[in-house]
Structures are given as structure tokens and as C-alpha cells.
Amino acid sequence: MIRVTVYNEYLHEKTNEAVRAVYPNGIHSALREALESETVSVRTVTLDSIEELTETLLAETDVLVWWGHRAHHQVPDEIAERVQRAVLCGMGAIFLHSAHHSKPFKRLMGTTCDLTWRENGDRELVWVCDPAHPIAEGIGRFIKLEAEETYGEPFTIPEPDRTVFLGNFEGGEAFRAGCCFHRGNGRIFYFQPGHETYPTFRNPGVIRVLQNAVRWANPIYRVSSLGSPHVEKPLV
Ligand code: ZN
Numbered sequence: 608m609i610r611v612t613v614y615n616e617y618l619h620e621k622t623n624e625a626v627r628a629v630y631p632n633g634i635h636s637a638l639r640e641a642l643e644s645e646t647v648s649v650r651t652v653t654l655d656s657i658e659e660l661t662e663t664l665l666a667e668t669d670v671l672v673w674w675g676h677r678a679h680h681q682v683p684d685e686i687a688e689r690v691q692r693a694v695l696c697g698m699g700a701i702f703l704h705s706a707h708h709s710k711p712f713k714r715l716m717g718t719t720c721d722l723t724w725r726e727n728g729d730r731e732l733v734w735v736c737d738p739a740h741p742i743a744e745g746i747g748r749f750i751k752l753e754a755e756e757t758y759g760e761p762f763t764i765p766e767p768d769r770t771v772f773l774g775n776f777e778g779g780e781a782f783r784a785g786c787c788f789h790r791g792n793g794r795i796f797y798f799q800p801g802h803e804t805y806p807t808f809r810n811p812g813v814i815r816v817l818q819n820a821v822r823w824a825n826p827i828y829r830v831s832s833l834g835s836p837h838v839e840k841p842l843v
Contacts, residue, residue: 612668616675617653619803623681670699695791699824706799728754729777750812756802758782794824
């Protein structure tokens with residue numbers, strides 16, 4: 608069983624009619640529906656209940672999925688650091704859409720993670736760059752999204768270990784839409800689609816990517832704490 612914890616700040620859905628129409632029970636519920644299966648269990652946490660993201664919960668989480676936008680600053684630094692440490696120990700993490708500016712993602716990247724953006728509901732083609740990568744399994748050549756928020760380069764992240772998807776927008780922009788990183792023992796996937804006013808998390812291609820990403824990020828090796836153990840004697 609892969610244990611997934613989904614964090615969604617859950618603010619837009621409560622204050623914006625257009626968002627509520629798309630995600631009446633919140634983006635976290637849509638993500639739960641997308642991911643829950645016989646082999647994947649999903650627990651959800653929102654900003655209101657963010658204190659639930661304890662050391663214990665993170666230790667019992669194989670893959671953390673993060674969606675945030677308006678309230679990155681309301682996530683306590685202590686929790687962002689806790690998430691960073693859990694990833695270094697081996698927990699998998701998937702950062703969605705505007706989570707590029709979330710505290711844990713920026714800590715893990717070590718850069719500003721800025722990008723250019725435009726909200727015109729452009730059609731996006733999410734092109735597969737690396738068809739042999741496990742996260743691209745079953746996708747074909749591209750995913751077509753009738754409307755998304757446009758994100759464009761330069762995306763000020765460190766060079767990814769693997770760029771699995773490249774987004775191309777109707778207005779001409781290109782963006783590294785699916786990027787893999789390793790930090791410590793942990794695997795990190797950033798995926799750009801998922802603006803709150805569009806039904807992106809109900810798109811079968813996007814759901815397939817998320818399911819694949821959870822399997823890819825599921826830890827192979829994990830330690831319970833960080834540190835450099837001292838050894839008294841040589842082994843031989
Ligand atoms: Zn957005």
C-alpha cells in the first residue's frame with residue numbers, strides 16, 4: 608500500500624464561485640478521487656488543519672502531494688522544514704501548479720522558482736519529452752488541455768534530473784511542465800497543470816500522470832533521521 612498525503616490550502620474553493628463550480632469539495636477531494644485505489648491510500652490536510660502535518664504523519668507518508676497558491680506565507684517555516692527533512696530522509700513529494708512558490712518546494716530547490724504567467728485560458732499541449740520515463744507511461748505523445756493558466760520560461764529552478772514534459776501554450780510560451788529531482792534519498796516531481804478554475808485534475812491524462820508520479824516517488828530507501836554516524840573502528 609502506498610500512503611499518500613495530499614495538502615491543499617483550500618481557500619479559492621471557499622471564496623470563488625467559479626472555482627467552487629469546478630471543485631465543489633475542494634481540489635484535495637478531486638486529487639483523492641484521482642489517486643485512491645486498492646494500492647494507494649489517501650489522507651488530506653488543508654491549511655485549516657496544517658498542524659496535522661506532524662513528524663509522525665510525515666514518517667507515515669510515502670508520497671506528499673502539495674497544492675497551494677494564495678497562502679504560501681501562512682505555512683509555518685517549521686512545517687516547511689519538516690517536509691524538507693522528510694524528503695531528504697526518503698519521502699516522495701509531488702508539487703502541483705502554483706506550488707512552485709510553496710515554502711517546501713523553494714527550500715528543496717534552493718532557488719527563487721519564479722516563472723512568467725498569464726491567465727487567458729489558453730489551450731495547452733503537454734508534450735512528452737521522455738517517453739521511456741515511468742511518469743509518462745500510457746500518455747502517448749501529449750496531453751491536450753482545452754484551457755489552462757499559461758506558465759512560461761524562464762522557470763528559475765535548478766536543472767532538473769529529468770524533464771519528462773514540456774508545456775506549449777496557444778500564445779506561444781513554452782514551459783518545463785514536468786520535472787524530476789532527487790534530494791537526499793527523496794524523489795520530487797513538479798507538474799505544472801492544475802489552475803483552480805479549470806477541471807485539469809479531472810483530465811484522464813493528468814490523472815494518469817499523477818498516478819504514475821505517486822508510484823515513481825514512492826520511496827525505495829528511507830532513513831528515520833538525518834545525520835553522519837560516527838564509526839569507532841575500521842570495518843576490516
Ligand atoms: Zn494558477
